[in-house]
Amino acid sequence: MLVVRTTFARALQIVIVGLFVTVGTNLLVRLVPGDPARAILGEKASPEVVRALRHELGLDQPVIQQIARSLGRLVQGDLGTSFGYRGQEVASLIGPGLGVTAGLAAVAIALSLVVGVPGGLWLALVRRTEADLIGRLGTTVLLALPSFMAALILLYFVSLKLGLAPAGGWAGSWPENARYVWLPALALTTYLGPLIARTVRQAALDAIGQPFVEAARARGVPRRRIVACHVLPNALLPVITLVGFNAGILVSGAVIVETVFAVPGLGSRLLQAMSTRDLPVMQGIALVTAVSIVLFNLLTDLLNIAVDPRIRRTH
């Protein structure tokens, strides 16, 4: 019942957020200085030609009118057509990029969980030893490193020096992409992995201090079983929320990592659209990103409700 209600409330929220972002991007993007027509035609085209192209793109109309028109189209489910890729639908231009970024993010999240959860649990179990200190310092170092440095270090040393991965690029279809995806995903993992490890460690420490763990220990339950049945489930809960919270950051981080590894995801689309001032594509990407972030948050909320009985009670 609660799941249904939450889903409904969140669905409504997606609509509201979608509207906000649409109006927001429309407004902001149209306020950006720099002339799309000039960006397409280059600095050598004559002013008359630039004016003619502005007219063709509808840029000579008042901003309010431009925004109203693009909103009107959106109501009909139409993201508009690109300025640069003339005559091509924005949706068809950014669709493949969305798939690539989603794939990259998914691998990165999986990798982060595989590394972060056991890592964090282990740090909690060895707490207040040298290993704990070194482990936490390690996560700190990774977190303090800007994402592009992490990506470049991996690119130069893992790929070029050691030759363990292609130096960027993308295969285009899925089993083949595995060869290309793991290094960029690892670069994103250098941020999310340590974060998960730190969170799991903290949550596990909290759980270890709880009365039910002490009770279990008093009953003589084996240590392995306490960890598996009592500590781990409690340590996993905040991870769901954490991953949900970081969906947006993964998308932003993906822009940089995609650039370093030349992965044709949404990030490269966005940079390209920014540099050519392809306003419809910029709007499309902003909208798609925002909606996926909200959807992702909805998913984590539902997951939280499903696995944590306490939330159901407090609602």
Place this chain on the structure above:
Amino acid sequence: MSMKHKAGVLLMTVGALLTAAAHGNASDGTLRIGIDQFPTNLDPGQNPWQQQQAIMHLIAGTLTNQEPDGKQVTMGLAASIEPGDKRFVVKLKPDLKFSDGSALTATDVVASFNYYMNDKTNGYSYTFTPIERVIATDDLTVEFELKRPYPSLPFILALPSSEIIPSESIEARGSKDLYNGDHPLPAAGPFQVQSFGQDQITLQRNSHYAGTQPSTKTVIFKKIIDPAARLAQVQGGEIDWADGISPKQVGQLSAPVEVRSALAINGLSFLSLNNRDSSLLSDVRIRKAIAVAINRKQINEVVHAGQSQPALSLWATASRYSRPFLSADPDVTRAKELLAGTKCENACKLKLITSSASEAGGDTVIVVQQNLKAIGIEVDIVKAEGATINEWLTQGNFDLWAGGSFDVADFPDGYLAWTVGQANEALYSGYSSSEMNRLIEQVNMTTGSERDAAVAALNALFEKDLPLVPTTNIVSVSASRVPSEILNISPTMYLEVR
């Protein structure tokens, strides 16, 4: 952490196995080129940037072909061109075919030029303005009737923007769809478009090409925005050619990757000075002081790692029109003399803008800032991304701009128009001189000794007015793992694929 370590080792092993699996290379006739900007459609009139032109150049079938040295053209689809003051007569080669096998005749030539001349949104419209009309007198003969003498026309006919396209397609498809990359037009250049994506463009040898067939079967362009990423990929063997790397990274290349570079035949890097009254630089004495104070040798060393050459005149060093009058070394004493009595005599502050996308621009401004400090001019560097810079330039919201301009061959028309001519709204110095415009017209319409005299007068006027300050030649540095006979960059700044 040990878990993480183990996982890392595992991943690396998996990665190594996967990497060992597959690798393409150049020996099977495929070239993979990493480049930072793609055409977004196949409209030759709307893809003006150097990298876009390099790609369009491989597809376009043109009446004349640009020689790699940039100094002359050879016959392309045309068998002969008979020049004249008001009329050029072009004879086509017999039995020409588009890439789809359909015949290419004078009708297609006329239809193509009519389309370009009527297209209000064609960025190269200025190349067509001297043309009155284009007519076919028979299947193999085309006449270009001119409004005025146009000796540069053979160069213009070699531009990708003058490519010949099928007249049937123009009628059938209409301007909205004509250049959609998803279903490319039949073309008559050495290569035809096989697939046209946002991140990969694949070209295939055109078996119906009228000229010498290239040995390269397939050219794959990959869009790689970051220069550091392009360098890594060519070094890692993912691509064969990394277009446009930093000259200073050359020391990082290791065999079999080698450096390839070319100096543009026509065009320079320069400091565009704001000649408008709103700027201190409307005073020609300050402009001249800056020109003398700039250390061109140092800019060449620091910015281009010595791969370029100091620019000592309005023209590229290799251009036939070049007449050096500047010095490669700075002369601080002379510069200070020039500043005497100006607003910058004691100290002044100038705003120097450059695009954040241009690494060369970014490094140049550092040297310029230091050079001008020596003559008491404080330089305030402001970087912004390209489209914003363009906006400031048009508004005159700057004092100096580290930029440049080039053209693909050694003909004066376009370059003069953008740098010192009437069209320089686009290059923004705000300089406007009726005397200069008259000389430009003279240069553009004459040939032989008459042109030489006009160029000499124009160069003298440039030296006197100095609306912009040349710094270095334009150099394009790339990294390649294929022999230069197969793929190289030429002074035209086109990629030469053989």
Place this chain on the structure above:
Amino acid sequence: MSTEITTADINVPGHVAVRRQIQPRRIELHVGVGLILAVVVACLVIPILDRTDPNALVALPLQPPSAEHPFGTDMVGRDVFIRVFTAGRLDIALAALGVLVPFISGTVIGTVVGASRRRLVDTVTMRLTDCVIAFPFVILVLVIVVIIGADTRIPLLPPGAASVLVAVWIVNWTTYARLARARTHVLRQEDFISAARLLGFSQARIVARHLLPSVWPTTATYAVADALVLVSLIAALPFLGAGIQPPTPEWGSIMYEGRGFLLQAWWISFTTAGVLLVLGTGVMLVVDALVSNPRRPRLP
């Protein structure tokens, strides 16, 4: 926006953090504060002692570290050592400014909303934070950079700083507001707040005198970590053509400019990253020490 969220920071509904009795991690706290101070002092003192212009071309490009240039020279021949520590002043100032404003505004908004009995206020604010979080930060920064202009300046700060700060201010308050709201919801159940209400104190007084003093330590703990994340975020912006633009020395742009030379001249990026890591380690040690001791969540 980059945020580090740990369980101690967010109260997952129904998941009330249990206060454990653990010895304060004194050593970690001291070492952490020591590391932070070391970097801050170095950034303050070194540019005073060594008066080299950070933009001067002092030697040949790409020279390895030497006695004269301890961190070597960069690709145009500037002294990396002086640039790194001059940059530190700017980065630390930016981090402080970038954290302080959202910390104050977010904490106040979150507490007020959390204390409010009107559902509408709560819903509207929370949906607003959702919208801000959903809006792609990269686009927001780029747009703000171009809107307020690369040459709009905050006094004493270089061009580009204003836009970065504004973007961060617009986005980051949301996390603080959410944290403060969650904490307020917990506090609302506590006796001393009920007592204050029974005594008929005004809402404003309860918020100012009773709630805020208990809420801010939570958000302050988060703020310390946020400052570090902010530094590495600012560092990533040049990659997107935004942020503090070279030649102004800034850690991010130094590393960014050096990125093409990692094999040839590692010292440009790696010495800078090293200083950033020392600071980062200090910050994390302090945060860990504070988080694991919830009874003393005050900054040293």
